[in-house]
Amino acid sequence: MLARERKARNKLRGKEFPTEEAFYEEFFSEGISRDWYFNTYMLDTVMLLNRFFKMRHWVRKTILDLKKRGIKVAILSDYGFVWQKLDAIGFDPSWADFVLDSPKAGGLKPCTAPFKLASEALGVEPSECVFVGDRQDTDGEGAVAAGMQFQLVSSNNAPNL
Numbered sequence: 001m002l003a004r005e006r007k008a009r010n011k012l013r014g015k016e017f018p019t020e021e022a023f024y025e026e027f028f029s030e031g032i033s034r035d036w037y038f039n040t041y042m043l044d045t046v047m048l049l050n051r052f053f054k055m056r057h058w059v060r061k062t063i064l065d066l067k068k069r070g071i072k073v074a075i076l077s078d079y080g081f082v083w084q085k086l087d088a089i090g091f092d093p094s095w096a097d098f099v100l101d102s103p104k105a106g107g108l109k110p111c112t113a114p115f116k117l118a119s120e121a122l123g124v125e126p127s128e129c130v131f132v133g134d135r136q137d138t139d140g141e142g143a144v145a146a147g148m149q150f151q152l153v154s155s156n157n158a159p160n161l
Contacts (some may be wrong), residue, residue, distance in 0.1 A: 049086035074098040110142030
């Protein structure tokens with residue numbers, strides 16, 4: 001099932017959908033069980049994050065520094081259960097001004113709809129945003145196509161904002 005999920009994500013990556021339901025209709029048409037995805041895969045992911053992963057050491061300080069300077073913070077993920085995953089790694093919900101999973105906005109990164117929705121929710125123009133992400137092909141391409149600046153981070157480096 002996991003191989004089908006990966007294949008479906010790759011097929012749908014960057015494609016825009018009018019609604020979250022339209023996205024999931026096509027996603028599940030790829031032979032992925034809705035029950036497995038929401039009740040096993042997503043829940044297991046949250047459990048594994050809670051057990052084996054903690055937020056990178058620089059994230060808390062960086063976000064609190066940004067907030068102190070009056071800079072708004074949005075979280076954009078290509079997967080659901082975002083709040084549960086953030087909680088599992090120790091991310092304080094008060095740090096984010098807006099949280100979104102891409103399917104709710106109409107498609108997986110690099111589809112520009114989620115990026116544009118995030119900037120709208122923050123009340124700023126895309127050109128005023130810096131999107132920080134760990135993948136050039138999804139995060140970077142989507143952010144730049146939406147009119148944002150992009151900062152690539154790896155597993156060891158903090159963004160230089």
